[in-house]
Amino acid sequence: MNQIESFATKSPIRHVAIAGNIGAGKTTLSELLARRFGWDVHYENTESNPYLSDFYMEMKRWSFNLQVFFLSSRYQQVLQIQNGDRTVIQDRTIYEDAYIFAPNLADMGLMERRDFENYLTLFECMASQIKAPDLLIYLRASTPTLVEHIQSRGRDYEGSISLDYLKRLNERYESWISGYNHGKLLVINVDNLDFQHNPEDFAKVLEMVQGELHGLF
Numbered sequence: 001m002n003q004i005e006s007f008a009t010k011s012p013i014r015h016v017a018i019a020g021n022i023g024a025g026k027t028t029l030s031e032l033l034a035r036r037f038g039w040d041v042h043y044e045n046t047e048s049n050p051y052l053s054d055f056y057m058e059m060k061r062w063s064f065n066l067q068v069f070f071l072s073s074r075y076q077q078v079l080q081i082q083n084g085d086r087t088v089i090q091d092r093t094i095y096e097d098a099y100i101f102a103p104n105l106a107d108m109g110l111m112e113r114r115d116f117e118n119y120l121t122l123f124e125c126m127a128s129q130i131k132a133p134d135l136l137i138y139l140r141a142s143t144p145t146l147v148e149h150i151q152s153r154g155r156d157y158e159g160s161i162s163l164d165y166l167k168r169l170n171e172r173y174e175s176w177i178s179g180y181n182h183g184k185l186l187v188i189n190v191d192n193l194d195f196q197h198n199p200e201d202f203a204k205v206l207e208m209v210q211g212e213l214h215g216l217f
Contacts, residue, residue, distance in 0.1 A: 013134040013213065015081045017090040019177075020139035020190075021169050022161065023149035028196045029139065030091045033209065042077045042090045044070075056161065063105045064115040071097050071119070075126045082131060093133065095182075098123040100172045108168070132182035135212055140174075140189045143167050186212045 016039065018026045027043065034041045051069055055062040074094040081088045098120065106116040141149075143166050150161065177187065188205060195202040 014084075014087055015078070015090065015131070015133045016087065016135045016137065017093045017133035018137045018139065019093050019096055019173075021141060021146055021166065021173055023146040023153075023166075024139040024141045025149065025190055025195070026091050026139060029137070029205065030089045032195065032202060033206075034089050036206065037087070040086050040088045042081065042088050044074075044092045049073075059105070059110045063111040064119065067097060067102045067105070067111070067119055068122070070101075071123060071126065075130070078130045090133070093136065094123070094126065094130070095132075095176070096173075098127070099176045100169060104168050104172055108165075135184045135186065135209075136180065136182070137186045137188060137209065138173070138177050138180075140177075140187055140191075141170075142191050143170060145191050146170075184212060 016033070018030050020026050030041050030043070033039065049066070049069055051062050051066040055066040071094065074090075074092070074097060077090060078094060081090065102111065102116060102119050102123075105111040106113060111119075143163060146166050147163070177185070186208060188208060193201045193205065195205050
């Protein structure tokens with residue numbers, strides 16, 4: 001049995017999560033690692049989200065609806081992971097909803113304060129019922145890198161995302177990660193990496209991830 005196979009069959013970890021701003025490469029890396037280690041993937045629920053396209057066109061009107069949908073979706077994902085018997089890699093975490101996106105919308109005046117407080121109460125109730133990921137991988141990306149990735153994938157509903165919005169999110173991500181203490185954390189700077197198209201870059205990322213997985217046995 002080789003080293004990669006041993007991770008998939010013997011590792012006690014159940015939950016790996018990838019965090020990062022819009023366009024950081026979370027979905028791509030989730031799929032690559034899942035294939036390599038034989039993990040399942042739980043994706044961010046964007047395609048079936050009934051509020052996403054409306055939100056980007058009229059943020060203040062749909063912000064609360066959007067965030068509650070994402071919160072509910074990710075809470076259900078974590079419950080499935082905790083109650084399952086497979087190792088799962090999750091594309092974005094429930095913490096990002098509560099510590100990044102919702103407060104950013106509230107501070108920008110795009111979510112009513114009473115709605116935000118209601119949202120936080122709901123999150124705190126959910127968070128008390130779940131465990132943090134065994135390993136959190138944070139993809140750090142500058143705003144130009146995010147813009148390049150967003151443009152390359154050509155999603156219509158992302159066309160109206162502003163640079164200011166991405167910058168604000170990045171600032172919140174850095175603040176959250178600097179104080180993250182819920183479990184094992186791996187930070188990967190993706191500005192000079194193309195792990196989707198460059199095998200050497202993916203090998204670098206894989207080496208970093210394997211190094212963290214060793215510490216979880």
